[in-house]
Amino acid sequence: MFSGSLWAQQDVLYTQFMFNKLSYNPGYAGTEDSPTLLAVYRNQWMGLEGAPNTQVLSYNQRILNNRVGLGGNLNRSSIGITTSMTFDVTYAYRIPFKRGTLSIGLQPGVRYFHQNWADPRLRAIDQNDLSIPTEPSTKYLPNVGFGAYYKGYKWYAGLAIPRLVANNIDFSEFGTEISREVQHINAMGGIQFDLNDDVRLTPQALLRYAFNAPFDADVNVSVMLHRKFYLGATYRVGGDTNGAGESVDALIGVQATENLFLCLSYDIGFTRLRKFSNGSVEASVRWEFNPPAEGSIPDNPLGN
Numbered sequence: 640m641f642s643g644s645l646w647a648q649q650d651v652l653y654t655q656f657m658f659n660k661l662s663y664n665p666g667y668a669g670t671e672d673s674p675t676l677l678a679v680y681r682n683q684w685m686g687l688e689g690a691p692n693t694q695v696l697s698y699n700q701r702i703l704n705n706r707v708g709l710g711g712n713l714n715r716s717s718i719g720i721t722t723s724m725t726f727d728v729t730y731a732y733r734i735p736f737k738r739g740t741l742s743i744g745l746q747p748g749v750r751y752f753h754q755n756w757a758d759p760r761l762r763a764i765d766q767n768d769l770s771i772p773t774e775p776s777t778k779y780l781p782n783v784g785f786g787a788y789y790k791g792y793k794w795y796a797g798l799a800i801p802r803l804v805a806n807n808i809d810f811s812e813f814g815t816e817i818s819r820e821v822q823h824i825n826a827m828g829g830i831q832f833d834l835n836d837d838v839r840l841t842p843q844a845l846l847r848y849a850f851n852a853p854f855d856a857d858v859n860v861s862v863m864l865h866r867k868f869y870l871g872a873t874y875r876v877g878g879d880t881n882g883a884g885e886s887v888d889a890l891i892g893v894q895a896t897e898n899l900f901l902c903l904s905y906d907i908g909f910t911r912l913r914k915f916s917n918g919s920v921e922a923s924v925r926w927e928f929n930p931p932a933e934g935s936i937p938d939n940p941l942g943n
Contacts, residue, residue, distance in 0.1 A: 649849065650801070650823050651693045651716055653681060654873060654888045654904045654921045656845045656857060661697050661710050661729065663825040663845065664799035665744030666788030668731040669708015673927040674700035680923075684908070684916035689719040689760070699729065706733050708742060720758045725750040727784070727801075739791035746784035746801060753777050754810055776810040780820070794830040801825065824848045839863040853877060855885075867894045869902060878910040885910060886919075900925040 660667040677697040684690035699710030708731035727748030734741045756772040786799025806820045829843025847855040861871030869892035878885035892902030906919035
């Protein structure tokens with residue numbers, strides 16, 4: 640007898656956003672001093688059946704005398720009966736200034752949606768409801784994103800909309816259009832402090848806004864010790880906790896070799912879902928093909 644609408648963020652949240660900036664901002668391509676390959680695995684709300692699970696493979700590098708950045712993202716996400724795969728190619732033009740570099744990026748891509756309506760976990764109350772598919776459904780959606788990223792001597796800032804087109808993502812065969820992709824605005828920034836030769840402190844933040852959904856943000860403080868050991872903590876706002884926030888996240892990493900950096904994070908949730916799950920875990924592996932001679936520092940906004 641009654642119907643309503645639900646509005647929410649659609650993009651995946653990453654606790655290790657500081658290492659995965661290309662997923663949020665196309666302008667980040669080519670910012671690293673070295674060609675860089677990144678792999679990310681995220682298991683959200685462990686123990687809750689059908690909860691989000693995400694894998695990312697990302698690459699970026701500079702070309703043409705450092706004036707152009709190229710990159711790409713391959714993202715696979717699943718939640719419930721829905722699986723999506725997104726492939727983005729990123730081009731960024733880099734404009735040098737006296738105290739930094741401004742990168743303007745474009746990100747064309749395509750997303751593949753698959754919904755398995757034959758999943759045995761689904762139990763249709765009305766077997767004759769024509770609006771509910773009975774067979775798996777697929778859809779391909781092209782899109783394009785835009786972003787700007789400025790890297791100063793020891794600070795960075797960026798603003799981006801990774802997908803500009805509000806594609807129809809409804810699988811109905813009867814002409815209705817209920818579900819659409821929503822534009823997400825991502826803003827990020829950070830600054831590095833060298834406390835001494837062995838300790839580097841980097842506070843940074845990621846601000847996210849999806850139209851018609853609540854504002855969201857991650858605020859992180861990280862420390863790099865002896866250019867080898869990484870420790871960090873993040874506070875995520877939002878959730879249903881009346882201001883207490885979504886989660887507190889702990890990060891620990893190590894520069895295992897000159898090229899290889901590993902990081903693991905764990906999210907301690909505050910929302911009502913904490914009663915049904917065991918938190919969220921995320922792991923990243925980062926390989927820099929040609930790091931600077933003094934060693935790569937993953938949390939450094941300068942990328943060197």
